[in-house]
Amino acid sequence: MNVRGWSVIWAPMALVLACGLSGCSSSAPAAEVSAAAAVNGPAAPKALEDATATVFEDEEAHADRPPHGGVVVALGPHAAHAEVVAVPDNGELSLYVLDAEGQPGQRIAQPKVVVDVETSGRLVRLEMVAAPDEGLGERVGDASHFVVKSDELLRMAAAKVTVKWLGVNGQVYSDVVVDWAAAAP
Numbered sequence: 562m563n564v565r566g567w568s569v570i571w572a573p574m575a576l577v578l579a580c581g582l583s584g585c586s587s588s589a590p591a592a593e594v595s596a597a598a599a600v601n602g603p604a605a606p607k608a609l610e611d612a613t614a615t616v617f618e619d620e621e622a623h624a625d626r627p628p629h630g631g632v633v634v635a636l637g638p639h640a641a642h643a644e645v646v647a648v649p650d651n652g653e654l655s656l657y658v659l660d661a662e663g664q665p666g667q668r669i670a671q672p673k674v675v676v677d678v679e680t681s682g683r684l685v686r687l688e689m690v691a692a693p694d695e696g697l698g699e700r701v702g703d704a705s706h707f708v709v710k711s712d713e714l715l716r717m718a719a720a721k722v723t724v725k726w727l728g729v730n731g732q733v734y735s736d737v738v739v740d741w742a743a744a745a746p
Contacts, residue, residue, distance in 0.1 A: 626663060627644050627646075628644065628657070628659070628663070628664070628665050629644055629646050629655070629657055629665070630646060631644045631645050631646030631647070631655070631657070632644065632645050632646075632739050632740075632741065633659065633663065634737060634738070634739050636727065636729055636732075636734045636737065637732060637734065639661055640661055640729070640730065640732060641658065641659060641660060641661055641667055641729040641730060641732075642658075642659035642660070642661075642663050642667075643656060643657070643658055643659065643724060643727060643734075643737060643739070644656070644657040644659055645657075645722050645724075645739045647714065647717055647720065647741070649714065649715065649716050649717040649718070650715075650716075651710065651715075652710050652711050652712055652713070652714040652715040652717075653708060653709070653710045653714065654676070654678070654687070654689070654708070654709050654710075654711075654714055654722070655689075655692075655706065655707065655708045656674055656676070656689055656706070656707040656708075656724065657705060657706050657707075658705045658706075658707075658727070658729060659705075665705060666697065666705050667705050667729060667730075668699060668703050668704060668705050669703075669704070669705065669727065669728055669729055670702055670703065670728065671691075671702070671727075671728055672690070672691050672701045672702050672704075673688050673689060673690055673691070673707070674688075674689040674707045674724060674725075674727060675687070675688055675689070675724075675725040675726070676689060676709070676722050676723060676724050676725065677722070677723040677725065678713070678714065678717075678720055678721070678722050678723075679720065679721040679722075679723075680713075680714075680717045680718070680719065680720040680721075681717075681718075683713070685711070685713045685714075687709045687711055687713070687714075688709065689707035689708060689709040690707060690708065690709070691704040691706070691707055692704065692706045692707060692708045693706070694706065718741075719741045720740075720741045721738060721739070721740045721741070722738070722739045722740075722741075723736055723737065723738050723739075724736070724737040724738075724739070
């Protein structure tokens with residue numbers, strides 16, 4: 562059936578198409594809007610941002626207290642921590658891997674940790690070995706404590722220890738620096 566040159570089927574389809582296209586009148590193309598959202602992410606209300614920042618500041622203060630009396634450094638944005646403890650009288654250096662809260666016992670899969678120790682103008686590369694706490698079920702390849710003993714560390718006062726790499730919770734942290742001169746009160 563034809564109504565003044567239009568078939569009964571085509572007239573309603575043209576009307577639906579015209580209405581559908583009028584709803585798509587955005588000033589920015591859809592690709593630009595979704596790209597901006599992907600880069601900037603969702604925006605949180607200002608009050609939520611302020612509250613979250615306050616909570617993180619309060620929580621981060623406790624994570625930097627050394628449970629073993631050493632120097633603690635954050636790994637990434639406080640995803641985990643490393644504590645380095647030196648015993649200069651017997652030339653021993655320990656590394657403890659701590660969790661995000663700064664608590665001991667964050668196990669890692671590597672059996673050894675390589676560190677560079679710079680003290681008194683000398684640079685020494687040392688290989689720390691796992692010292693698992695068997696009472697907690699740790700073993701080599703699933704430990705949180707690493708230790709090395711060397712005459713190079715005897716009577717060490719100020720030092721800079723660089724952990725060459727440390728794999729914690731699927732993240733690799735490279736060249737983590739612990740500086741005793743900067744950490745001294």
